[in-house]
């Protein structure tokens with residue numbers, strides 16, 4: 174058996190998979206996001222309960238929002254109570270087995286190149302999650318790219334290009350990461366609402382923008398065109414750096430009508446001649462992708478059945 178745990182700001186989910194990645198059981202508990210001790214006790218109890226339900230002892234992988242800093246502390250806005258923990262050390266003290274931890278966007282991409290995923294078997298792929306933030310993960314030569322600091326794939330914190338900012342006369346926004354001008358502040362859900370306001374709309378959320386766009390409001394149309402251009406430029410940066418054969422889009426914005434279809438042309442506008450635009454597809458596993466990817470990483474680290482598209486190559 175393989176267990177995946179997906180830690181969110183409000184809910185923590187565990188799922189049990191068999192060797193063929195069929196999900197046998199899954200359940201959720203509220204995350205004690207401001208109480209480290211309660212959080213560790215919850216994870217230990219969930220793993221014990223998984224052992225009991227499948228009368229065995231599964232491999233384990235955990236997905237977290239955020240990244241680890243150089244001291245091993247989790248950097249995230251969603252789980253303030255976990256800040257004092259040296260995360261891996263604290264988990265090792267309460268979990269009675271080897272485990273893998275990884276950023277949840279990276280887990281998403283591991284799952285999407287796995288069996289039944291939107292980029293199944295891809296050797297070179299990039300996953301972009303567009304929700305309240307813009308997370309991502311890269312598969313390079315069939316393996317998840319982590320990097321020395323384990324934050325490879327954070328495309329949302331690449332800067333907006335000066336040419337694009339000038340084209341739309343966009344303000345330079347300070348990002349939650351502390352930098353200014355990060356793409357995430359324009360292309361994720363809150364960024365889309367911000368673009369709408371920039372063009373004269375009154376959106377407080379991506380949902381409000383969507384309603385105005387569907388109603389044909391001019392400011393919402395301009396925000397949509399600008400957003401598509403910015404997103405195309407952002408993903409073109411990824412193409413220039415990593416040359417993926419396929420880009421998988423996940424998160425709430427991935428379901429906006431026509432976005433996936435329009436993206437290849439928007440990306441190619443920001444590429445130079447001779448660079449091929451990758452295929453753009455939507456997530457196939459949706460909200461289950463993160464927890465399954467965590468389980469796959471745990472299984473791979475233990476030497477159990479595979480992950481990362483190693484089993485089946487795309488041409």
Ligand SMILES: [Zn+2]
Pocket residue numbers: 329330348349350351352355357
């Ligand atoms: Zn940033």
